[in-house]
Amino acid sequence: MAHIGERATLTILREQPFGLFLDAGDELGEVLLPRREMPVKWHVGGEVDVFLYHDSEDRPVATMKHPKVMPGDFAYLEVLAVTGVGAFLDWGLPKDLLLPFREQKERLEVGKSYVVHVHVDPASGRIVATRRLNKFLNQTKPDYKEGQEVELMLYGKTELGYKAIIEGKHSGVLFANEVFRRLRAGEKTKGYVVQARPDGKIDLSLYPPGRARIDDLETRIEDELKQRGGFWALSDSSPAEEIHKALGVSKKAFKQATGALFKKRKIALSDEGMRLVE
Template structure:
């Protein structure tokens, strides 16, 4: 969990209670279902389900303030994973196409990332089980919401990479998606960018992937790829073509002259990758091209 500015918890009474505060309060009254807590002249209700065991009059307890499901300011002794002035990774627990994404912040009520703070394309939204890097904010009514971290906040988290990272495999989680690709933060807090051409699938916010560092930039950031290094990828593509032909009597009606869109549809690889793989097989005398067909060379 990242803490930009660890929230100060204090016995000093605030002038007005607000959602997102973590503070010490005193038990002022008890009821059958809970406790009224007091800080200076302000009171807030703590339900028994939100207390860590029975409380007595004048007990002092540390609580977090939030709006309950009936939109009333309430207290809980369950402290959040991320408080005001902090940011961290929270797990996605539910989605609403109308409202947005709900996150588990360690208390009974889930935290909403509003639809306006999410990508316009729904397939770039996170899915349940993904993790989002977020901070807290309040709406106009003072209710707590989560928001994706800003680039400035990510810069405060991140560390600079050196050349030793090149070609290493890392795990990284997407925190931002743009038209050209995706920005990720690795498990060791390096910022990485993966261009769309280096993806093996369309990426979404909150997705964690295994990828390779393809380049270390002068500013300490990384460029990444979900593809194997070219010399390894050539071999995998070549074997894929061989399997395709062997399953079809050792031949296919595709050559290095075949249109790129047909290659992409049939083999899910670019025309250049197809030609490199085909060239490898021809150089090794494993296939030949005859009359618009590619055929496996039979060996006795």
């Protein structure tokens, strides 16, 4: 059975001047695939893969296009218009996606993008967006392991740091004193679980924890030294800002990596910089 907000493979029933009618089952009945959406080759009784949503007349309609976000997921979408009923977002389909006023947390501006959750409203059956993200984030205790690599989407900032959606399910925090580059809402990036607390809160990092992080940084420093002919005017005496600009890491992490390379007799250190050992 086909449902609004899902992709489905439907049978072509007949052609009309304005498009093809598809069999969407008992719940939706016959659904129109507009002529502008029709495939080049088709025949009555054949099948077509479509996404189901509502048109501007609030009728179920099919499209062969893929929306930028599927219902049930979070996305970073641009506001195209603000009207008396809410904001309309660009999600890649002919009919823009409604973000009702009741689902907004702040005044939205045309041309700006925001992180939203997209879902089928159980009351109306329509696909809508919301800025009230916490309602759709998993509040149960997570089973992430320390050091686990995860996919993040940044969605807000607090006094502690940056809030991120983890694997499209949970919320976590990247602490500000552990972030050494500019982050923005909607940005997707790889991250690592530092700690999953019993209360469900999750601490995150942009860098591999422990030894793995230092190993990665050692390799980067060695590669950079080789590209620079064996010498780099960067040292433990360099300002933290200069180290961060060069490698995107804290001075502490830099000193750990260079110290490890020195102990392995791979580099020589001085106040002027570091040099590869032949």
